[in-house]
Amino acid sequence: MNSKYHQARSRLFSLIPSLISILLACLVSSIILLLSGHDPIEAFTSLAVGAFGNSYRFSETLVKAIPITVIALGTSVAFKAQLWNIGGNSQYTIGAIVAVAVSIYLDLPPVFLVVLSFLAALAAGLVFGAFLGAMKARLNVNEVITTLMFDYIIAFLLSWLVYGPMMDPEGFGFPQTALIPKAVMFTKLIANSRLHGGLFVALLLVVFLFLFWKTPQGFSITMVGQSRTVAKASGVKVSKTIIITMALSAGFAAMAGWIDALGIHGRLQDNLAGSLGSVAIVVALLGRLHPIGIAVSALFFSALIVGGNTMQRFVGVPFSLVTIIQGLVIIFVICSNMFEHIWHKKRGGVQHD
Amino acid sequence: MGETVLQMQGITKYFGSMAANHEVDFSLEKGKVHGLLGENGAGKTTLMNILFGLHKPDSGSIILDGKEVAIHSPAEAMSLGIGMVHQHFMLVPTMTVTENVMLGLRLPRYPLINPAIAKRRIEELSTQFALNVDPQALISQLSVGQQQRVEIITALYNQTRILILDEPTAVLTPDEARELFEILRVLKAHGTSVILISHKLDEIISIADDVTILRNGELVCNAKIDIHTTRKEDLSAMMVGRNIDFNFAKQATGEGRTLLSVQHLSAYNDRGVHAVNDLTFTVRKGEILAIAGVDGNGQKELCEVLTGLRKSSSGSVMLDDQDITDAGPAEIIEKQVAYVPEDRQRTGLIMNWDVSQNIVLKSFHKKPYTKGLFLSPKAMTQTAEKAITDFTIKTESSSCIVKNLSGGNQQKVILARELTENPALLIVSHPTRGLDVGAMEYVRSLLISKRNAGVAILLISADLDEVFQTADRILVMYNGRAMGVVEPTVDIQTIGHMMAGVVQGASHE
Numbered sequence: 001m002n003s004k005y006h007q008a009r010s011r012l013f014s015l016i017p018s019l020i021s022i023l024l025a026c027l028v029s030s031i032i033l034l035l036s037g038h039d040p041i042e043a044f045t046s047l048a049v050g051a052f053g054n055s056y057r058f059s060e061t062l063v064k065a066i067p068i069t070v071i072a073l074g075t076s077v078a079f080k081a082q083l084w085n086i087g088g089n090s091q092y093t094i095g096a097i098v099a100v101a102v103s104i105y106l107d108l109p110p111v112f113l114v115v116l117s118f119l120a121a122l123a124a125g126l127v128f129g130a131f132l133g134a135m136k137a138r139l140n141v142n143e144v145i146t147t148l149m150f151d152y153i154i155a156f157l158l159s160w161l162v163y164g165p166m167m168d169p170e171g172f173g174f175p176q177t178a179l180i181p182k183a184v185m186f187t188k189l190i191a192n193s194r195l196h197g198g199l200f201v202a203l204l205l206v207v208f209l210f211l212f213w214k215t216p217q218g219f220s221i222t223m224v225g226q227s228r229t230v231a232k233a234s235g236v237k238v239s240k241t242i243i244i245t246m247a248l249s250a251g252f253a254a255m256a257g258w259i260d261a262l263g264i265h266g267r268l269q270d271n272l273a274g275s276l277g278s279v280a281i282v283v284a285l286l287g288r289l290h291p292i293g294i295a296v297s298a299l300f301f302s303a304l305i306v307g308g309n310t311m312q313r314f315v316g317v318p319f320s321l322v323t324i325i326q327g328l329v330i331i332f333v334i335c336s337n338m339f340e341h342i343w344h345k346k347r348g349g350v351q352h353d
Numbered sequence: 354m355g356e357t358v359l360q361m362q363g364i365t366k367y368f369g370s371m372a373a374n375h376e377v378d379f380s381l382e383k384g385k386v387h388g389l390l391g392e393n394g395a396g397k398t399t400l401m402n403i404l405f406g407l408h409k410p411d412s413g414s415i416i417l418d419g420k421e422v423a424i425h426s427p428a429e430a431m432s433l434g435i436g437m438v439h440q441h442f443m444l445v446p447t448m449t450v451t452e453n454v455m456l457g458l459r460l461p462r463y464p465l466i467n468p469a470i471a472k473r474r475i476e477e478l479s480t481q482f483a484l485n486v487d488p489q490a491l492i493s494q495l496s497v498g499q500q501q502r503v504e505i506i507t508a509l510y511n512q513t514r515i516l517i518l519d520e521p522t523a524v525l526t527p528d529e530a531r532e533l534f535e536i537l538r539v540l541k542a543h544g545t546s547v548i549l550i551s552h553k554l555d556e557i558i559s560i561a562d563d564v565t566i567l568r569n570g571e572l573v574c575n576a577k578i579d580i581h582t583t584r585k586e587d588l589s590a591m592m593v594g595r596n597i598d599f600n601f602a603k604q605a606t607g608e609g610r611t612l613l614s615v616q617h618l619s620a621y622n623d624r625g626v627h628a629v630n631d632l633t634f635t636v637r638k639g640e641i642l643a644i645a646g647v648d649g650n651g652q653k654e655l656c657e658v659l660t661g662l663r664k665s666s667s668g669s670v671m672l673d674d675q676d677i678t679d680a681g682p683a684e685i686i687e688k689q690v691a692y693v694p695e696d697r698q699r700t701g702l703i704m705n706w707d708v709s710q711n712i713v714l715k716s717f718h719k720k721p722y723t724k725g726l727f728l729s730p731k732a733m734t735q736t737a738e739k740a741i742t743d744f745t746i747k748t749e750s751s752s753c754i755v756k757n758l759s760g761g762n763q764q765k766v767i768l769a770r771e772l773t774e775n776p777a778l779l780i781v782s783h784p785t786r787g788l789d790v791g792a793m794e795y796v797r798s799l800l801i802s803k804r805n806a807g808v809a810i811l812l813i814s815a816d817l818d819e820v821f822q823t824a825d826r827i828l829v830m831y832n833g834r835a836m837g838v839v840e841p842t843v844d845i846q847t848i849g850h851m852m853a854g855v856v857q858g859a860s861h862e
Contacts, residue, residue, distance in 0.1 A: 219728060
């Protein structure tokens with residue numbers, strides 16, 4: 001009937017807030033550029049060229065988009081359940097640590113190492129997430145605090161590992177581990193670029209999550225996010241669902257860590273995650289928690305980051321502009337959610353007392 | 354005749370298609386306590402929220418001291434000398450009395466604060482009205498009754514002449530309630546007019562000078578109260594009204610076997626007080642057992658224990674000879690127990706989801722809604738569309754968000770969900786509260802037809818009309834205890850007395 005048309009239309013409409021947010025963010029940052037004496041058109045052109053100008057640059061953008069997409073997928077799982085997992089960095093780092101440890105310390109054929117490091121990193125992420133979820137579900141500890149604090153704990157754990165027990169004995173004292181054997185690393189997709197086979201893993205994960213939301217487990221997670229009271233009364237085991245949600249959320253981030261370890265890093269270094277976790281939050285929100293939306297927004301943000309570097313070098317506009325755009329996008333996304341809410345209330349305000 | 358300070362004329366307020374107030378007149382005299390009586394959902398609070406500037410009336414006028422006024426916000430109401438104490442206190446527990454009173458007030462030297470001025474005024478009010486409040490005390494250290502007095506002080510702070518109290522005794526112990534009434538008498542003596550919202554008849558008779566009764570948003574009567582001649586029974590008859598007579602065909606279903614058996618059940622409420630106290634009853638197949646009683650006498654907690662949402666403290670619940678005491682909600686749903694909760698918007702429905710998703714909230718993980726690994730939106734839509742036709746739910750399509758449905762149609766969505774799974778036991782809590790007459794009739798006849806089909810039904814209701822029309826037996830609950838079980842042929846006064854905790858009825862158990 002017309003419900004198909006209805007759905008397609010409402011899906012199209014749901015894109016509007018994100019697009020407006022991006023547009024407004026560009027507009028406001030143009031004003032900032034003008035005020036600081038730069039030509040916004042020149043700046044944005046060089047940004048675009050930097051991100052998409054030739055096949056190498058585009059491949060760099062894709063390389064950057066891989067971990068952002070995968071972490072943001074994980075973030076979106078938690079956000080759907082109204083669990084504010086903001087610890088993408090620590091969960092990513094755990095995945096990378098485990099992946100590297102398995103790959104450099106175990107003496108097995110490369111194929112086994114790839115599979116084993118994947119399973120180990122995933123398991124570590126799931127267990128870590130389940131632990132965070134259990135703290136929330138059983139002890140009612142605020143997940144914002146735990147995930148944020150574990151970002152520091154895990155960051156220092158990584159520092160300690162690369163300065164201490166895992167430091168490369170032949171590395172002249174550099175704070176890093178030995179390299180993963182070449183054969184274990186992902187194959188490069190394009191010669192003379194860093195683009196690696198992890199791209200396909202990321203795409204598979206997008207498809208996986210897309211399908212996951214169509215399963216009963218996905219339905220329960222969304223229901224818990226909508227209302228814990230209703231979920232409980234409907235026979236959904238809320239505590240169990242919270243634990244599963246956090247495990248899955250951290251599992252994704254850990255897989256991102258595994259992909260990057262075997263895709264680009266090849267070893268552990270201090271501050272491996274950088275600001276991936278916080279970018280992933282913006283990406284998840286901008287993508288409206290939809291797997292495909294997330295993949296597209298991740299591409300947008302990695303273009304900003306990669307293009308931003310070029311812009312800084314060639315036009316002299318500081319990279320901070322990218323940070324400003326990021327901040328503005330998040331502000332406008334939040335505002336658009338608010339406006340949408342008010343709009344719906346005005347239109348369909350049936351009853352309140 | 355006293356001097357009239359306030360008149361509200363022809364007040365009408367709609368929420369969507371529901372009339373919360375329809376052409377209500379209300380007038381208040383100086384130095385009098387005016388009771389505002391009515392069942393839940395009768396429109397008492399709405400009327401007072403209009404007076405306090407929280408809602409804007411669709412039509413009607415407010416005349417204060419002979420001048421028409423428009424009140425747009427609580428701040429305006431307060432500046433006109435109107436104060437309100439809400440049922441739920443709005444106090445910050447970690448702050449002192451003075452600090453709480455100062456919140457939101459514009460004291461001299463605003464925006465800088467001056468606690469000394471506020472403290473002096475609190476002490477002044479405290480002695481003047483015998484409120485006995487220590488301005489330095491922390492809110493968290495005060496009893497509920499004392500906290501209420503802090504709220505009263507806040508309401509009185511700006512030379513308040515009209516004080517609105519929304520069900521003030523609902524949270525008080527009997528002793529605290531007596532103290533509150535003393536305070537009200539002092540306020541009266543000082544010329545303050547008090548509007549007392551309540552559904553407790555004893556209170557109104559003992560303290561109020563005048564009474565206004567509302568039912569379903571409409572004015573039933575304005576009357577003087579005479580403590581010697583006004584009878585509780587008359588007030589309660591006007592409050593619940595017995596003029597809507599639906600005729601339902603109740604078939605004799607004979608003696609069905611006992612399905613639900615509750616033995617000596619007790620449970621605590623959220624504040625750790627015994628809300629359900631040694632309750633014993635049974636429900637047979639093909640009968641409706643109604644639990645009547647004034648709200649807040651343990652009905653909510655009872656429902657929650659029966660549906661697995663709350664743990665009992667002692668006693669047992671047997672369903673079809675299986676022990677389901679303290680089983681989880683999933684297990685109880687599995688045993689064909691359906692539940693229509695009291696708070697349909699917070700417990701019954703996901704307001705942001707569409708009709709088809711809400712229809713399968715409890716069965717989405719089973720066939721045909723889950724096939725293999727995935728959900729089947731098609732099966733969901735089919736069930737929803739069937740429910741829309743069967744239950745005459747007024748909605749554009751099954752992909753309509755339930756938030757945009759009227760209250761009656763939201764209730765129908767819940768009923769459709771609960772009834773499509775062929776329940777053995779149906780627990781319904783206040784199923785027609787807030788519904789219009791048409792939807793009300795529909796829901797009641799639906800309950801009767803399910804009863805005739807052999808479903809065991811436990812109906813929790815504060816609406817005596819509903820109870821008399823539908824029930825086979827009536828258990829009256831007071832203070833968490835059963836006051837007795839009576840037949841629906843009993844007269845309304847007897848039930849009224851039992852609901853007030855006065856007499857022990859004839860027990861049939």
